[in-house]
Amino acid sequence: xxxxxIAEAGPAPAVTxxxxxxxFGTLTLRWYRLNQGRxxxxxxxxxxxxxFLLVWHLLTTYRxxxxxxxxxxxxxxAVYASFAKAIHDPRFLMHIVLSCRRIFIGFSLAAVxxxxxxxxxxxxxxxxxxxxxxxxxxxPIPAIAWVPMAIMLWPxxxxxxxxxxxxxxxxxxLVNTLHGMSLxxxxxxxxxxxxxxxxxxxxxxVYFPASLPHIFTGLTIGMGVAWVSxxxxxxxxxxxxxxxxxxxxxxxxxxxxxALGMIAIGVLGLGSSLLIRGAGHLVMPWRSTR
Amino acid sequence: xxxxxxxxxxxxxxxxxxxxxxxxxxxxVQAVTDTQIHVxxxxxxxxxxxxxxxxxxxxxxxxxxxxxxxxIVTVDGERVNGPSAERGMVxxxxxLFPWKxxxxxxxxGLKMRGMARSQRERAARTLLGLAGLExxxxxxxxxxxxxxxxxxxxxxxxxxxPKVLLLDEPFGALDAQTRVIMQQILTNMWQRLKISVLxxxxxxxxxxxxxxxxxxxxxxxxxxxxxxxxPLERPRQQSMMMSSEFLALRRGLMSLIREESLKAMGGEINxxxxxGLNIELHGHSLADVI
Numbered sequence: 001x002x003x004x005x006i007a008e009a010g011p012a013p014a015v016t017x018x019x020x021x022x023x024f025g026t027l028t029l030r031w032y033r034l035n036q037g038r039x040x041x042x043x044x045x046x047x048x049x050x051x052f053l054l055v056w057h058l059l060t061t062y063r064x065x066x067x068x069x070x071x072x073x074x075x076x077x078a079v080y081a082s083f084a085k086a087i088h089d090p091r092f093l094m095h096i097v098l099s100c101r102r103i104f105i106g107f108s109l110a111a112v113x114x115x116x117x118x119x120x121x122x123x124x125x126x127x128x129x130x131x132x133x134x135x136x137x138x139x140p141i142p143a144i145a146w147v148p149m150a151i152m153l154w155p156x157x158x159x160x161x162x163x164x165x166x167x168x169x170x171x172x173x174l175v176n177t178l179h180g181m182s183l184x185x186x187x188x189x190x191x192x193x194x195x196x197x198x199x200x201x202x203x204x205x206v207y208f209p210a211s212l213p214h215i216f217t218g219l220t221i222g223m224g225v226a227w228v229s230x231x232x233x234x235x236x237x238x239x240x241x242x243x244x245x246x247x248x249x250x251x252x253x254x255x256x257x258x259a260l261g262m263i264a265i266g267v268l269g270l271g272s273s274l275l276i277r278g279a280g281h282l283v284m285p286w287r288s289t290r
Numbered sequence: 291x292x293x294x295x296x297x298x299x300x301x302x303x304x305x306x307x308x309x310x311x312x313x314x315x316x317x318x319v320q321a322v323t324d325t326q327i328h329v330x331x332x333x334x335x336x337x338x339x340x341x342x343x344x345x346x347x348x349x350x351x352x353x354x355x356x357x358x359x360x361x362i363v364t365v366d367g368e369r370v371n372g373p374s375a376e377r378g379m380v381x382x383x384x385x386l387f388p389w390k391x392x393x394x395x396x397x398x399g400l401k402m403r404g405m406a407r408s409q410r411e412r413a414a415r416t417l418l419g420l421a422g423l424e425x426x427x428x429x430x431x432x433x434x435x436x437x438x439x440x441x442x443x444x445x446x447x448x449x450x451x452p453k454v455l456l457l458d459e460p461f462g463a464l465d466a467q468t469r470v471i472m473q474q475i476l477t478n479m480w481q482r483l484k485i486s487v488l489x490x491x492x493x494x495x496x497x498x499x500x501x502x503x504x505x506x507x508x509x510x511x512x513x514x515x516x517x518x519x520x521p522l523e524r525p526r527q528q529s530m531m532m533s534s535e536f537l538a539l540r541r542g543l544m545s546l547i548r549e550e551s552l553k554a555m556g557g558e559i560n561x562x563x564x565x566g567l568n569i570e571l572h573g574h575s576l577a578d579v580i
Contacts, residue, residue, distance in 0.1 A: 190355060191385040195399035195450060196375030205398070209389040286389045286430040 074256040079263070082256040092245065096264060099230060099242040102158075103272065106165025107226045114173035114222070115215055121174075122181025123207060135174060143168035143229035147236050161233045161241070168229030169222030176218025180211030213287065216280040223276055227269045242268070301365060301453035301486035303329040303352060308361035310347055320511035321347045325361075327505055327514060329454070329486045336489040336497035338543065339507030339515075340551040345490045346458055348512070352488060353379050353456050365453060375399055378447030382459040384439040386431040392442050393418065393427035399450035414449065421445045421475065437468040441475065448479065454486040461496065470528065473500055477526070494543050498536060499526060506546045509554035516546055 022030075032039070053076050058064075060075040074082075086092040121128040143164045150160035184207055192206050234243030246261030281288040308325040311318045322344040329335045337345045350356045352363055354373040363370040365377065373379075386395050393414045400410035418424045421441045431439055440460055447455060457476075461469045477500060480487055491497050497504045501520050508515045520539060522530060530536050 185385070187381055187383055187385045188387060190353075190373065191379070191381065191387075192398070192402075193355075193373035194353060194375065194377065194379040195446070196402040197398075198402075201402055206387070209387070212389070284389070286432065 072255055074259050078256040079259045082254075082260050083263075086257075086260060095240055095242050095245040096268070098240045099234065100268065102162050102165055102230055102234075102241065103223075103226055103268075106162045106230070107169050107223060109162075109166050110169040110173055110222060110226070111219060114170050114218070115177050118174045118177025118215075118218075119181060119203075119208065119211065122178050122184075122211070123203065128178075135171070139171045139175070143225070144232040144236075147233055150233075151237060157237055157239065161230065161238060164233040165226050165230045169226035172221040172225055173215075173218040176214045176221065177211060180214025180218075181207060183214070184210040212284055216276065216284070219276050219280075220273055223272050224269065227265065227272070231265060300331050300484075301329070302331050302367075303327075303454055303486060303488060304362075304364045305348070305352065306362050306364075308348070308351065308358050308363065310344070310351060310356060311359050322351075323511040323513050325513050329488050331486055332484045333502050334480055334487045334489065334500055335503045335505065336491055336501040337505045337507060338491060338494060338497045338547060339512060340509050340547060340554045341492060342510055342554065343507045343550065344510060344512030345507050348507075349456055349458050349488060349490045352454075353377055375402065375450040376453050378450065378452035378455045380440070380443050380447050380455065380457040380460045382462045384431070384436070384443050384463075386439055386442055386446070388431055391428050391430055392423060392434070395431065395442055396446045396449050398446060403450065417445045417449055418442075420479075435468075436464050437472055440464065440472060444476065444479065448483065448485075452485065454488065455480070457487065457489045459491055460489075461493075462491070469496070476500065481524075494540055494547065495531060498522070498539050498543065499531060504543065506543060507550070509550045515550065518543060 057076050059070045060073050060078075064070045117131070121131055146164055146167055147160075150163045151157070154160040154163055188206050188210065189202060192202050197205060230241070231243035231246075234241035235247040238244035242261055242264050246258055246265070249255070249257030249261055305325060305327045308327075309320065309323045311320045313319075325348065327335070327337070327348070337348065339345045347356060351358055352365075352370065354370045354377065357371070370377075386392075387398070390398065393411070396414040396417055397410045400413060405413070415424060415427065418427055421444070423438065423441055423445070426434065426438065431442065434442065443460070444455075444457075460476075461472050464472060473496060476487075489497070489500060498520055504518045504520060505514050506516045506518065507513065518539065522533075522535060522539075
């Protein structure tokens with residue numbers, strides 16, 4: 001019991017002067033114990049990825065046919081070979097850069113329009129009543145279904161692809177912002193009013209920061225859907241872009257490039273969600289201390 | 291700060307011919323009826339009553355969140371028509387802004403008033419020092435214990451130098467020991483600042499220990515059943531709660547409230563409770579089961 005009593009009494013520096021600094025061995029051991037969970041997860045993750053590659057390798061080397069046919073599926077080594085070639089190919093890099101640019105423009109527009117619109121709709125009932133029905137009708141239409149319409153609407157292919165990317169990410173952003181606004185604790189609004197805050201300050205100091213977590217959920221989902229929409233649009237109507245690259249590889253019977261295109265899309269999608277998550281940590285420091 | 295501390299008693303609250311009802315499908319529901327209360331400048335007054343009697347409704351009307359159906363609420367002769375920084379409020383749910391640090395929370399009212407950053411930072415530090423919270427100024431509220439959160443809540447409400455402080459069951463969510471400490475802190479601050487306090491609680495001991503006067507409300511529709519002066523001398527010690535004087539006051543208030551609580555529960559059982567019970571008991575009467 002005395003041990004816990006000292007611990008509860010708080011800082012007692014005089015009682016335990018450090019005799020010798022802990023040795024390197026003890027420090028390593030302590031670090032290991034503290035990070036055991038994370039190390040374990042990393043180790044298992046690495047093993048799982050290696051297993052995936054191994055299974056892929058075996059299925060393709062032995063050309064397994066068991067319901068699905070691996071006869072023409074490229075092996076991981078073949079994909080790596082085409083990757084090694086592609087990174088020196090300016091055309092491949094241009095596909096990637098163009099896709100990223102479309103995502104950047106489409107997604108940014110969606111965020112710049114969707115977030116303020118959601119905030120205003122959440123605050124002013126009339127705006128909500130006017131816009132919500134239209135949004136609800138348009139929302140379930142998948143972005144791919146917009147392709148023919150987009151081609152008619154916009155003078156260039158480039159613009160229609162960006163438009164489709166915009167549409168894909170717009171609705172998740174709008175809906176989540178609205179959801180965040182609807183969940184703002186009314187007691188916090190009252191607290192602000194009692195401290196002399198007027199409408200504008202309440203919007204800036206309470207509604208907006210309170211909705212931020214949901215806004216970022218919307219941005220994350222919106223980014224995912226933006227990639228889905230972009231790739232679909234590029235496959236149908238593009239001349240450049242990583243989606244077009246993947247589809248072209250199929251047409252040109254370059255099977256290794258199909259897998260390369262898919263993996264590139266996956267990596268780019270992952271990278272962009274990580275960027276949004278990082279931005280979220282920067283903007284919401286009170287949540288990252290958890 | 292010094293000007294705030296040395297100021298004369300202020301904040302005379304008057305509630306006259308007050309009633310408040312709200313609409314429901316069955317017609318208007320009377321929440322509070324025919325109520326007169328007042329708080330003299332510098333006085334500490336509590337309102338106790340059975341749950342649902344409308345004591346929080348009354349407090350919210352003084353804060354300016356609810357408009358009286360009939361009657362008038364004034365503070366220092368001025369009619370209350372909306373929340374203002376002149377009437378600081380402390381909520382049971384703490385209602386600190388999670389996205390602001392402790393100091394930013396305390397600064398909020400001063401910021402709304404347009405005070406310069408450096409000036410309000412200094413003011414907030416001084417106040418946090420008085421509440422023994424200066425070590426936590428950079429923490430986010432989530433990291434604090436309930437008692438600390440509520441100390442911040444009180445300091446935040448006092449930072450703008452309000453005429454009156456309104457507290458809605460502020461210690462209801464705290465454990466017994468913390469509650470006692472918080473009562474002491476509140477008493478100290480009240481005596482120092484010489485402002486009027488209107489305190490809503492369902493805890494009779496708390497009401498007697500803190501107050502100069504206690505209003506006891508009837509069951510819904512709420513009105514004032516009794517007004518009990520508390521002649522205990524100040525400063526009050528925890529040991530006073532065992533004195534015969536205290537216990538006599540407690541017994542008196544207890545029986546008043548029990549009467550009303552029984553009335554409230556009895557009413558419910560007669561109107562609705564029995565029907566509800568019968569459904570749950572699958573047709574057996576309550577007597578059968580007991």
